[in-house]
Amino acid sequence: MTPAIEIREVHKRFGSLHALRGVNLTVEQGEFFALLGPNGAGKTTLINILAGLARVTQGHCAVLGHDVVTDYRNARSVLGVVPQELVYDAFFTVREMLRFQSGYFGLKKNDAWIDELLHNLGLTDKADIYTRLLSGGMKRRVLVAQALVHKPPVIVLDEPTAGVDVELRQNLWEFIRRLNRDGHTIVLTTHYLEEAEALCNRVAMLKQGQVIALDTTRNLLSAHAATQVRLRLNPSQLPDALQPLLAGEEAGWFRLTLNDCAALEGVLASLRKANVAVADLEVSKPDLEDVFLRIMGKAA
Amino acid sequence: MTGLWTLFYKELLRFWKVSLQTILSPLVSTLLYLLIFSHVLEAHVQVYPGVGYTAFLIPGLVMMAMLQNAFANSSSSLIQSKMNGNIVFLLLPPLAYWEFFTAYIAAAVVRGLMVGAGVGLVSLWFTALPLAHPLWMALFALAGCVMLGAIGIITALWASSYDQMAAVQNFLIMPLTFLSGVFYSIHSLPPFWQALSRYNPIFYLIDGFRYGFFGASDVSPLLGLSIVGVCCLALSLATLALLKSGYKLRN
Numbered sequence: 141m142t143p144a145i146e147i148r149e150v151h152k153r154f155g156s157l158h159a160l161r162g163v164n165l166t167v168e169q170g171e172f173f174a175l176l177g178p179n180g181a182g183k184t185t186l187i188n189i190l191a192g193l194a195r196v197t198q199g200h201c202a203v204l205g206h207d208v209v210t211d212y213r214n215a216r217s218v219l220g221v222v223p224q225e226l227v228y229d230a231f232f233t234v235r236e237m238l239r240f241q242s243g244y245f246g247l248k249k250n251d252a253w254i255d256e257l258l259h260n261l262g263l264t265d266k267a268d269i270y271t272r273l274l275s276g277g278m279k280r281r282v283l284v285a286q287a288l289v290h291k292p293p294v295i296v297l298d299e300p301t302a303g304v305d306v307e308l309r310q311n312l313w314e315f316i317r318r319l320n321r322d323g324h325t326i327v328l329t330t331h332y333l334e335e336a337e338a339l340c341n342r343v344a345m346l347k348q349g350q351v352i353a354l355d356t357t358r359n360l361l362s363a364h365a366a367t368q369v370r371l372r373l374n375p376s377q378l379p380d381a382l383q384p385l386l387a388g389e390e391a392g393w394f395r396l397t398l399n400d401c402a403a404l405e406g407v408l409a410s411l412r413k414a415n416v417a418v419a420d421l422e423v424s425k426p427d428l429e430d431v432f433l434r435i436m437g438k439a440a
Numbered sequence: 441m442t443g444l445w446t447l448f449y450k451e452l453l454r455f456w457k458v459s460l461q462t463i464l465s466p467l468v469s470t471l472l473y474l475l476i477f478s479h480v481l482e483a484h485v486q487v488y489p490g491v492g493y494t495a496f497l498i499p500g501l502v503m504m505a506m507l508q509n510a511f512a513n514s515s516s517s518l519i520q521s522k523m524n525g526n527i528v529f530l531l532l533p534p535l536a537y538w539e540f541f542t543a544y545i546a547a548a549v550v551r552g553l554m555v556g557a558g559v560g561l562v563s564l565w566f567t568a569l570p571l572a573h574p575l576w577m578a579l580f581a582l583a584g585c586v587m588l589g590a591i592g593i594i595t596a597l598w599a600s601s602y603d604q605m606a607a608v609q610n611f612l613i614m615p616l617t618f619l620s621g622v623f624y625s626i627h628s629l630p631p632f633w634q635a636l637s638r639y640n641p642i643f644y645l646i647d648g649f650r651y652g653f654f655g656a657s658d659v660s661p662l663l664g665l666s667i668v669g670v671c672c673l674a675l676s677l678a679t680l681a682l683l684k685s686g687y688k689l690r691n
């Protein structure tokens with residue numbers, strides 16, 4: 141099957157700044173993919189290149205097999221992009237914008253789908269309002285709607301939930317999930333890592349223009365993040381056997397790092413052997429944020 | 441073609457929604473020129489035999505209004521989109537560069553012609569105007585709007601700020617239109633300025649446009665149209681090349 145997105149050895153320079161340094165990435169059709177990385181890592185630059193908003197310095201990109209430079213019309217018609225910047229056209233209403241956007245993609249009568257988009261994004265009662273009069277979060281929803289007018293098979297969302305309230309964030313993800321179930325490929329960037337963890341089956345982490353991690357969300361979680369256990373002991377003294385696991389100590393709590401949950405049994409056994417009772421215990425499961433921080437820290 | 445039509449329609453709607461500013465205000469300011477200059481000079485200046493100064497002035501003012509508004513339409517639309525960032529709405533879809541060009545130019549032509557027609561119609565109230573060669577008149581009007589529409593696109597592509605945009609408008613477009621024989625025949629100029637005027641393409645636009653009304657002109661209309669046609673073609677090709685390359689749009 142043709143990959144939804146194929147990025148080959150992509151370099152991008154802005155003058156002396158080497159923003160992308162040989163990025164290779166393949167996203168298969170039907171994936172829900174997260175592109176993560178700290179500010180300035182190059183996520184938006186990569187998306188801009190895919191969307192034809194920026195030119196590569198070197199390398200190639202294709203969307204559903206259509207090269208974004210040589211076959212740009214086909215590449216753009218199968219791609220929907222929600223830009224990171226909150227842009228709008230002050231002259232027009234929400235519905236006018238969506239009709240124009242449909243027209244630019246060659247669609248004449250698109251009102252049924254436009255109405256559905258408005259409904260799903262909670263914009264129905266704002267349809268005839270000038271976009272400049274919308275709140276920030278609503279403007280972002282309009283951007284999402286604009287990206288979806290042509291039902292693109294490949295959808296890229298650059299921080300779609302920044303500034304969007306909790307309820308709508310839930311609705312938005314529910315909607316995007318449904319699109320994904322219907323076969324649309326989704327790529328998103330976000331700084332809310334719990335969103336990425338909950339939604340995405342695969343994750344790429346970008347740092348200073350390079351992919352430094354690329355794996356399924358599950359593998360990343362099990363490979364990189366250790367389980368953390370916090371213990372209050374009576375007497376408050378950690379047996380020697382457990383010293384190597386000690387990650388920190390604060391206000392009577394010992395923080396231990398375990399490779400997995402199974403290791404907890406050994407910890408409890410050691411405590412029993414040393415005749416130390418457990419006064420209190422907390423186990424925290426690894427999350428993508430831990431993984432992210434570890435990987436970013438390691439690559440420093 | 442749906443993309444092209446949609447963009448053309450959007451561009452029309454954009455200026456139509458603010459027609460007070462884009463149609464009415466240029467109409468009023470052009471008519472003020474007419475009022476003042478014709479009042480002051482009617483008794484003193486006669487350029488062509490049998491043609492009063494007010495009548496002589498009207499085609500020049502109509503053309504000037506068309507040129508300035510054609511330029512203003514494409515340039516202000518594009519620079520605003522660039523500055524606000526909403527140009528991405530046009531860059532993300534599969535619109536071809538020639539569709540982009542055609543839609544912006546067509547909208548510039550429509551606005552130019554609307555303002556021109558408005559000025560022309562209202563000025564009939566001041567004096568009767570012959571219409572010797574309507575086809576020539578229309579050809580020069582069209583060429584003028586296309587030419588300035590294209591210059592508007594080029595300027596807005598190049599400009600990185602509203603300031604640079606205004607600089608081109610005030611230091612290039614305004615002087616070129618004012619010094620092109622709107623208010624006088626170049627034969628009334630000293631030889632040096634007369635020779636210089638012949639390097640100003642807008643001079644040929646106004647002269648040829650005037651020929652359409654009076655059947656008299658400073659240079660032959662065929663020569664004028666050839667020069668104007670070559671300028672139009674060159675500017676259009678340059679604009680298309682810039683759009684195709686993504687100059688300052690896709691970095």
Ligand SMILES: Nc1ncnc2c1ncn2[C@@H]1O[C@H](COP(=O)(O)OP(=O)(O)OP(=O)(O)O)[C@@H](O)[C@H]1O
Nearest residue numbers: 154157159177178179180181182183184185186691
């Ligand atoms: N047009 C440009 N000209 C010069 N430098 C640029 C341009 N666009 C981006 N950069 C630089 O490229 C680098 C990558 O920027 P990019 O916007 O891709 O980061 P990002 O990963 O999207 O960050 P964020 O999470 O903040 O959105 C940054 O150092 C940025 O300053």
Ligand SMILES: [Mg+2]
Nearest residue numbers: 183184185224
């Ligand atoms: Mg970004």
